[in-house]
């Protein structure tokens with residue numbers, strides 16, 4: 039294991055930011071810490087980096103007990119959303135910085151900087167100042183700088199958070215490719231489920247200071263541990279005793295044994311999908327997504343429908359979801 043976090047607790051005054059957090063992250067993997075704002079993702083990352091201390095619990099990095107080690111002794115590289123770059127230094131100098139303070143030989147530094155700038159596709163900008171780069175280019179420079187000292191672990195806190203959607207998506211694909219090339223154990227924080235599902239090998243879902251589930255994108259999607267995980271990864275709706283995805287509901291215009299009966303209150307066509315809002319006799323409103331054109335089913339406001347989960351649909355119990 040590259041990173042082992044055991045029994046971690048952290049409070050700020052009365053506020054519990056992390057509650058008995060346990061995670062094991064294998065070497066070489068790209069892991070996302072995913073969850074809503076304020077859930078504790080950054081606090082966990084900062085404690086792994088050594089920028090913050092836990093009230094109790096341990097952090098082990100590559101087999102070394104690191105709980106009380108200062109950041110510079112942990113062999114971690116980090117990149118934060120509001121990158122701290124040296125504004126007066128060129129891109130090449132920024133990347134070389136960590137190696138220079140470690141007093142590496144000049145030739146070795148030059149070679150390493152060259153190699154890293156190639157890796158992040160910034161070779162032609164080596165002589166520019168950070169202010170002369172775009173936001174995405176600056177983040178790539180920050181990644182090259184973090185990688186320069188060959189950390190055993192790379193920690194990224196919403197590294198693309200401040201960038202516009204298109205650049206964000208490009209950098210996301212690029213990070214995945216970079217990771218496939220370099221294989222350094224990487225942990226990144228995101229509140230964007232699509233980003234986590236697309237990029238990560240493994241996702242740690244964190245909410246209210248607790249780990250809700252750890253798993254591959256497929257595991258989380260196909261076997262969500264609870265309604266929170268399922269709802270955070272996409273839209274869910276309640277159908278009788280279960281929660282499920284709106285497109286996993288079978289619609290019938292004639293009675294089906296065991297199905298939930300309801301009345302259509304709205305039909306909305308969005309491209310190839312039809313979103314049908316249905317009111318049930320016990321006062322619930324749910325949304326069904328169907329690709330069949332509503333007209334072919336004869337659906338209209340006021341129609342009666344019978345709804346049941348598609349065979350094989352992923353469902354979680356609705357018992358604990360009263361608070362949703």
Ligand SMILES: Nc1ncnc2c1ncn2[C@@H]1O[C@H](COP(=O)(O)OP(=O)(O)OP(=O)(O)O)[C@@H](O)[C@H]1O
Nearest residue numbers: 050053055073074075076077078079080081082229
């Ligand atoms: N230094 C601090 N003092 C007091 N409270 C703090 C401090 N740092 C974090 N918190 C609180 O701890 C909780 C978790 O914060 P954290 O930054 O870890 O969340 P997050 O999941 O990373 O959220 P975001 O995506 O918004 O960054 C928040 O409610 C935050 O207000």
